[in-house]
Amino acid sequence: MFTKQSRHRQLSPLTVIAGSFLLLIIIGTFLLKLPIATEVPISWVDALFVATSGTTVTGLSVFDPGSTLTLFGEIVLLVLIQCGGLGLMIFAVALLALLRRKIGLKNRIYVQESLGQSTAGGMVKLVIWVLIFVFAFEGAAVILLSLHWIPEYGWNKGFYYSVFHAISAFNNAGFSLFPDNLVQFAGDPVVNIILSMMFIIGGLGFVVVMEIFQKKTFREWSLHTKMMVVGTIILNIVATITLFILEYNNPDTIGNFSIYDKVLASYFQGVTPRTAGFNTIATGEMEDSSLLFTMILMFIGGGTASTASGIKLTTFIVIVLASISFVKGIQEPHLFGRSIRTEVLIRSLAITTVSMFIIFFFIFLLTLTEDIAVLPLAFEVVSSFGTVGLSTGITADLSSIGKVIICIVMFIGRIGPLTLFFLFLKQKRETFKFPYDQVHTG
């Protein structure tokens, strides 16, 4: 579609997406730096950090948001999360749609990017559906949480906490107003289930959720939706069981819990790394093996065009399928009676490889600037890249340079895979080809 256009116009949707996020981060930084935003003065770097973390829906924080931010500061953060989560593009086009302005082709195209949709038609309608879905789910979560929290905290605080955590959950931000995130709710099934359902649905991606509503039977679903739904169920079960086994005897996490609470906490810690970032047990107290396993989950992330980041679950599934196919000697991997195109395979492998090198590079940078062991640094980088927000507890101890590095990683993590996706789409075959020559690899 873009192949005949000029180079300048090809890059513009990406520039617009990145530019909008940057602008939102800058505005957020200034607002959070205002004296009315915090109970105690914070540094510019800390304001930048939390603004970036909110906009990229990461959830990492250099201070406790609940006690440091004023109500104004919390609302700024909530707006950053909602704008960042929905995606600035959808937000902008939705505003345009609400104002009943005509959407030009250029706008349509980046909405298409943001949603991972392959047809340019019906974009306005789609954006409206997106908004309906988002506000319907967030509204439902607010009601359910209110029923639980208003009796406990009273009308004002109970309702406000419900709104904040519903938005934070659906957008996979993982910010909480409780000083221990959600550790005090480790055994509370209502909070665990409502919040996890919210971030799992948000992380599936709008396209998937819409298709589930529109097409009632599994058979009718697209390969993408089938992969997302089945993959999410399998991965969440595997993650729950794995963490249950790894942490079973750890007295600092679930070791002293009842068997019921052990299962509930393992479930929550199993589903949160992709890429919600809430935690009901202290991440820093987990076993090294659990931290490594969590890093893999954070790296995988959620769905394309969802509120989640990471390399994406579909990317991971394609690679797993491809590995199995290669061993069997089959050229093209297939699943549910559908083949996966070679370009999808290349894209998946490239996104994975490039992401791994980026993560490694930033871990390397942090070892130069920080005097902290490599595992917590690596965990922090993977968490930022997947815009997850889980931390072993080192975020506040990072140097100013370290905090800026993490900001860059969060930004790359949120924009990067979309950028790569776009670069692949706009690829064109060169008219002049060089001759081939043999290269031995591996």
Next chain:
Amino acid sequence: MFTKQSRHRQLSPLTVIAGSFLLLIIIGTFLLKLPIATEVPISWVDALFVATSGTTVTGLSVFDPGSTLTLFGEIVLLVLIQCGGLGLMIFAVALLALLRRKIGLKNRIYVQESLGQSTAGGMVKLVIWVLIFVFAFEGAAVILLSLHWIPEYGWNKGFYYSVFHAISAFNNAGFSLFPDNLVQFAGDPVVNIILSMMFIIGGLGFVVVMEIFQKKTFREWSLHTKMMVVGTIILNIVATITLFILEYNNPDTIGNFSIYDKVLASYFQGVTPRTAGFNTIATGEMEDSSLLFTMILMFIGGGTASTASGIKLTTFIVIVLASISFVKGIQEPHLFGRSIRTEVLIRSLAITTVSMFIIFFFIFLLTLTEDIAVLPLAFEVVSSFGTVGLSTGITADLSSIGKVIICIVMFIGRIGPLTLFFLFLKQKRETFKFPYDQVHTG
């Protein structure tokens, strides 16, 4: 070539390669367990470990080879290194060639695999050339080292040490008879330069070295040879400069060295990770940043069909080129006026991705079995996978299960990339194709 044959016959070259290595390891284990092989009794696991480390030319050891092994034990180790380094296949076919037996098609095919050659013709000739090259280089190294070491250690010990280290270097084994590996030679230019030239040449691969000899001008070289030579030079310069900067002020490594010795030690530590494994400074004392950088070098490794392992330098270059091309919007990466085929790109990305997942999986396993920090465990796994042999010093402290895990990683690291390479070669397109369906990744 294999597409019309049965599944059984397709797998046989791989089975033969893996089986031969296993057999060699088993024989080596029994020989090293003999009372005449060691000064003090060693456990079965330790015998297995050193036999595997020798056969896979890794160089990791659970004891000091120079003081623990008897002369008989050392010779067993040396034979394992020579057989493993040259590749059992070449070794077997070379024996056949020397016996002037006719080499059947089946044998030709796995020699072809081992050498990464694309034509089946001239295999016998090639194997003879390989042997000439190996023994010519090893012979030259023995003479040069003897001139340096005989005046110092006397005729017997001087000559024997020269033979052992020449073979260990050319085959990228990294085993040394000195208790501190080569730390005492940190400032000795003769030892540094002779040994590093040996393992660099061994790590380029026979095909590359042969082509350099046969075709005198750069223009005539194949793309593969150009990539290997230019890539090796650039990567070695980058590695030397990086380690020089990172370790400049580290008093435990090169901090107190003269500027000349700093350069020499940085050079040696820069070139040894791919995949020689000798060390002139204490690896465990290096900065965390240096260890991470070294891990990247160990992961990259040397040339296809060389005495080196890792994902291979060409694989890494293809990925770097592809990344640059994608950003530029070009479908097929090219270098030196030659395009790189899509299947080479897929193979490179797949080898890299699968290798990273394998490494991550085994680090995870070791965190379950060992009570050691993650960084040294990760370093050990990457070192084993790249059959490098550098260690932060934890090898002897591993549990028996941990030692067996490292044996498995060394075996996979040596056989794995070749296996993947072969699996890709024998791929056939399925006659029945499933319809395509859209999958969004990234």
